[in-house]
Amino acid sequence: MFSYSDPRTRSPMTPKRPKRGVRQARQVRAQSTVKAILEAGARILAEGGWPAFNTNAVAMRAGVSIGSLYEYFENKQALIDAIADGHLAAGEALLAEGAARLGNITHNAELITALVESAVMLHAREPRLHRALSSEVPLSSKVRERAERLRQGLTGLVAQWLASRVAEPRIAAQLLVDTTDAVVHRWWTEDDGRLVHAERLAFELKSMLGLYLRDLISRSDD
Amino acid sequence: MFSYSDPRTRSPMTPKRPKRGVRQARQVRAQSTVKAILEAGARILAEGGWPAFNTNAVAMRAGVSIGSLYEYFENKQALIDAIADGHLAAGEALLAEGAARLGNITHNAELITALVESAVMLHAREPRLHRALSSEVPLSSKVRERAERLRQGLTGLVAQWLASRVAEPRIAAQLLVDTTDAVVHRWWTEDDGRLVHAERLAFELKSMLGLYLRDLISRSDD
Amino acid sequence: MFSYSDPRTRSPMTPKRPKRGVRQARQVRAQSTVKAILEAGARILAEGGWPAFNTNAVAMRAGVSIGSLYEYFENKQALIDAIADGHLAAGEALLAEGAARLGNITHNAELITALVESAVMLHAREPRLHRALSSEVPLSSKVRERAERLRQGLTGLVAQWLASRVAEPRIAAQLLVDTTDAVVHRWWTEDDGRLVHAERLAFELKSMLGLYLRDLISRSDD
Amino acid sequence: MFSYSDPRTRSPMTPKRPKRGVRQARQVRAQSTVKAILEAGARILAEGGWPAFNTNAVAMRAGVSIGSLYEYFENKQALIDAIADGHLAAGEALLAEGAARLGNITHNAELITALVESAVMLHAREPRLHRALSSEVPLSSKVRERAERLRQGLTGLVAQWLASRVAEPRIAAQLLVDTTDAVVHRWWTEDDGRLVHAERLAFELKSMLGLYLRDLISRSDD
DNA sequence: GATGAATGAGCTTTCATTCAT
DNA sequence: CATGAATGAAAGCTCATTCAT
Numbered sequence: 032m033f034s035y036s037d038p039r040t041r042s043p044m045t046p047k048r049p050k051r052g053v054r055q056a057r058q059v060r061a062q063s064t065v066k067a068i069l070e071a072g073a074r075i076l077a078e079g080g081w082p083a084f085n086t087n088a089v090a091m092r093a094g095v096s097i098g099s100l101y102e103y104f105e106n107k108q109a110l111i112d113a114i115a116d117g118h119l120a121a122g123e124a125l126l127a128e129g130a131a132r133l134g135n136i137t138h139n140a141e142l143i144t145a146l147v148e149s150a151v152m153l154h155a156r157e158p159r160l161h162r163a164l165s166s167e168v169p170l171s172s173k174v175r176e177r178a179e180r181l182r183q184g185l186t187g188l189v190a191q192w193l194a195s196r197v198a199e200p201r202i203a204a205q206l207l208v209d210t211t212d213a214v215v216h217r218w219w220t221e222d223d224g225r226l227v228h229a230e231r232l233a234f235e236l237k238s239m240l241g242l243y244l245r246d247l248i249s250r251s252d253d
Numbered sequence: 254m255f256s257y258s259d260p261r262t263r264s265p266m267t268p269k270r271p272k273r274g275v276r277q278a279r280q281v282r283a284q285s286t287v288k289a290i291l292e293a294g295a296r297i298l299a300e301g302g303w304p305a306f307n308t309n310a311v312a313m314r315a316g317v318s319i320g321s322l323y324e325y326f327e328n329k330q331a332l333i334d335a336i337a338d339g340h341l342a343a344g345e346a347l348l349a350e351g352a353a354r355l356g357n358i359t360h361n362a363e364l365i366t367a368l369v370e371s372a373v374m375l376h377a378r379e380p381r382l383h384r385a386l387s388s389e390v391p392l393s394s395k396v397r398e399r400a401e402r403l404r405q406g407l408t409g410l411v412a413q414w415l416a417s418r419v420a421e422p423r424i425a426a427q428l429l430v431d432t433t434d435a436v437v438h439r440w441w442t443e444d445d446g447r448l449v450h451a452e453r454l455a456f457e458l459k460s461m462l463g464l465y466l467r468d469l470i471s472r473s474d475d
Numbered sequence: 476m477f478s479y480s481d482p483r484t485r486s487p488m489t490p491k492r493p494k495r496g497v498r499q500a501r502q503v504r505a506q507s508t509v510k511a512i513l514e515a516g517a518r519i520l521a522e523g524g525w526p527a528f529n530t531n532a533v534a535m536r537a538g539v540s541i542g543s544l545y546e547y548f549e550n551k552q553a554l555i556d557a558i559a560d561g562h563l564a565a566g567e568a569l570l571a572e573g574a575a576r577l578g579n580i581t582h583n584a585e586l587i588t589a590l591v592e593s594a595v596m597l598h599a600r601e602p603r604l605h606r607a608l609s610s611e612v613p614l615s616s617k618v619r620e621r622a623e624r625l626r627q628g629l630t631g632l633v634a635q636w637l638a639s640r641v642a643e644p645r646i647a648a649q650l651l652v653d654t655t656d657a658v659v660h661r662w663w664t665e666d667d668g669r670l671v672h673a674e675r676l677a678f679e680l681k682s683m684l685g686l687y688l689r690d691l692i693s694r695s696d697d
Numbered sequence: 698m699f700s701y702s703d704p705r706t707r708s709p710m711t712p713k714r715p716k717r718g719v720r721q722a723r724q725v726r727a728q729s730t731v732k733a734i735l736e737a738g739a740r741i742l743a744e745g746g747w748p749a750f751n752t753n754a755v756a757m758r759a760g761v762s763i764g765s766l767y768e769y770f771e772n773k774q775a776l777i778d779a780i781a782d783g784h785l786a787a788g789e790a791l792l793a794e795g796a797a798r799l800g801n802i803t804h805n806a807e808l809i810t811a812l813v814e815s816a817v818m819l820h821a822r823e824p825r826l827h828r829a830l831s832s833e834v835p836l837s838s839k840v841r842e843r844a845e846r847l848r849q850g851l852t853g854l855v856a857q858w859l860a861s862r863v864a865e866p867r868i869a870a871q872l873l874v875d876t877t878d879a880v881v882h883r884w885w886t887e888d889d890g891r892l893v894h895a896e897r898l899a900f901e902l903k904s905m906l907g908l909y910l911r912d913l914i915s916r917s918d919d
Numbered sequence: 920g921a922t923g924a925a926t927g928a929g930c931t932t933t934c935a936t937t938c939a940t
Numbered sequence: 941c942a943t944g945a946a947t948g949a950a951a952g953c954t955c956a957t958t959c960a961t
Binding site: 751752753754763764767772773 | 954955956957958959
């Protein structure tokens with residue numbers, strides 16, 4: 032559900048020691064340090080999972096001293112939260128796009144396709160990192176809430192589209208979204224993406240969701 | 254997907270140092286010690302998750318010395334594997350039952366219901382333990398393979414039932430099984446089971462799976 | 476104000492991990508470990524002061540692993556509190572003795588002498604440790620309260636003796652006690668005990684306190 | 698015993714790198730920077746004690762970069778020594794004043810009052826800073842010697858006044874000075890100045906010192 | 920001279936594991 | 941066999957100090 036967030040929303044970007052007269056030149060260096068740390072953290076998480084994720088390893092991998100890491104992240108939790116935040120931002124961007132294009136969607140198939148495609152997009156980019164963040168890593172409640180909000184947002188979007196077409200849009204939306212996300216999640220995380228018949232399964236998934244959706248609409252036509 | 258495994262498959266059960274000239278009495282005591290450790294471990298995992306799971310805590314909770322724990326389990330990994338094995342055994346039992354009753358199932362709805370009910374059953378018993386084992390805890394490849402085999406077994410069972418009814422039973426079975434498991438997993442692990450509309454959602458899930466299944470069958474009738 | 480306390484009052488003596496069926500044999504080993512740690516800590520404090528007092532150094536000096544230290548002391552604070560407690564216990568013992576002998580004291584001079592002698596006794600034993608504990612070391616409020624209670628106890632004892640002799644025993648007692656303690660403290664901690672004229676000064680101190688006391692009594696006789 | 702020291706004795710005041718062809722303007726700026734740092738340090742020490750005193754915090758509080766701090770103070774020790782020096786200077790000023798007025802003092806009571814009042818004055822201004830400097834903070838031997846010299850100076854002054862009146866002016870002076878300082882110190886540092894009966898106690902202290910002094914004089918009259 | 924990002928030694932604490940009793 | 945005291949590698953984090961800009 033995720034990629035690197037725009038700096039405005041990223042609080043850990045500001046060092047603890049407030050600096051007066053911050054200069055651009057300095058900021059550039061600092062920005063790249065932060066970026067290096069976040070990327071190193073993400074890579075370590077993707078490669079070795081949570082057990083391999085320790086602050087010294089992240090700092091070393093980022094080619095930065097441990098002190099610098101703690102200059103920009105209050106503690107380990109803040110670091111993983113920042114990484115998760117970056118990952119979530121990609122999902123939020125996708126959601127925003129989806130919201131913009133929602134008006135153009137008229138056919139069931141389009142909705143279903145958009146849903147499945149975006150779920151796949153989200154998982155395909157960094158499957159191992161995604162798995163680590165969504166299961167192994169203990170995220171702060173703040174980040175968990177943000178992820179939940181993202182999920183609610185998506186469900187809301189789908190519910191909105193369904194509103195004029197089915198009797199209980201909320202329930203239907205939740206099933207559609209949960210099924211899509213859960214199934215895609217499983218396919219991409221189990222076996223480290225070495226899934227056989229991925230295309231075929233995605234087709235069947237869309238087919239199943241389509242059947243369900245059509246049935247819902249016909250039910251509410253009565 | 255998982256009760257405590259039969260002793261035959263559990264290697265750590267046999268103490269490292271061979272015992273000479275001792276029997277029954279000792280063995281009984283050993284059995285109960287092992288059982289106490291496994292239960293303590295499972296309870297700790299269920300209550301505090303992976304972060305709370307440390308060997309000293311498990312030994313203490315089991316009312317056993319840390320030395321005894323290491324007498325029966327080579328290391329921490331062997332312990333969690335044993336706990337996971339126990340959990341898997343429950344799933345395997347359910348699968349065996351299912352296999353036995355498969356012949357009696359004739360209607361789609363029965364299959365779907367059996368599938369969803371058993372998934373719920375598996376998750377409902379110890380949701381926190383299940384979550385811990387299926388995401389937080391780093392399991393050995395051996396255990397992961399056993400879990401995979403269980404999944405394959407279930408998929409195979411469903412595929413077998415479908416074989417005479419649809420064109421591509423394997424693909425269909427995988428979608429049915431994955432969807433059921435993934436969706437139920439999500440519902441039971443998100444929010445610690447405080448899911449709203451759980452009944453309603455389960456109904457819709459069955460409805461969706463039913464539609465898909467009926468469609469598959471009709472497709473292959475052509 | 477202080478020596479090593481009797482085990483009954485020393486809470487950190489019990490390891491964190493509660494042990495069932497504690498055996499005597501084991502206890503002996505544990506006791507000596509705890510003692511070694513406390514003594515090492517006291518010596519380090521006495522020799523290098525608070526800056527030199529770090530848990531690794533204490534463990535090493537005690538000939539014990541750092542893990543053992545944390546087996547018996549929850550954290551660094553608990554360790555210094557335990558050391559301070561031990562030191563306070565000596566003072567409390569002295570106070571108890573004093574209380575027992577109070578009835579036998581009839582002359583001013585006896586009271587003054589007892590006061591000054593015990594203050595000296597307390598400081599003479601381990602001047603550097605005493606200084607470290609009473610100024611450099613950040614003690615927990617619990618220990619500070621205990622020290623305060625000890626002081627109050629002594630003041631109370633003196634006040635009690637004065638009660639039948641002077642108008643405002645509480646105020647007088649406080650001045651006597653504070654003066655004695657403060658002056659002796661200064662003499663013993665400044666210059667690391669290399670005080671010249673110590674005897675002479677103690678004599679003068681007693682003389683001064685005696686004059687004050689006699690005056691107080693005569694004042695209240697009017 | 699202490700205000701900010703005269704620049705002649707303060708070596709760290711001169712920046713390490715010699716400045717060529719620059720004057721006044723720079724020097725003024727440098728002076729104010731140093732002053733800001735010293736004041737920030739004093740305030741931090743007064744508010745949070747030694748544990749809160751770290752160079753980065755001082756620089757920030759002074760509104761100065763950490764680099765600038767190290768431009769003017771070789772290291773942390775030099776900084777705290779400079780702060781202590783400033784504090785000592787206030788005491789030295791008081792001592793100088795006292796020396797000037799010593800000739801006008803003829804009555805015992807005047808001496809005692811001057812002694813106690815100046816002790817109180819010294820402690821009353823910044824009790825927490827005073828406590829921090831006189832106990833928590835590890836001062837260099839240089840500063841400790843300067844403080845000792847101040848004490849000796851005061852004792853010498855009193856001894857000088859006593860010289861024509863008592864037999865052993867040095868001993869007597871030391872007891873008077875030590876008692877005053879020690880007792881006032883205790884009253885002002887214990888309980889952060891929330892002392893009850895402060896007035897009353899000061900009165901009694903003066904009374905006690907006066908009795909002692911009168912006795913000394915009468916003794917030497919014999 | 921000033922800045923503040925960067926450094927890394929050093930400190931506290933945890934916990935899997937061993938081994939003497 | 942059972943015990944639990946002891947171990948020590950490893951991880952999180954701080955802060956005095958440096959140095960490129």
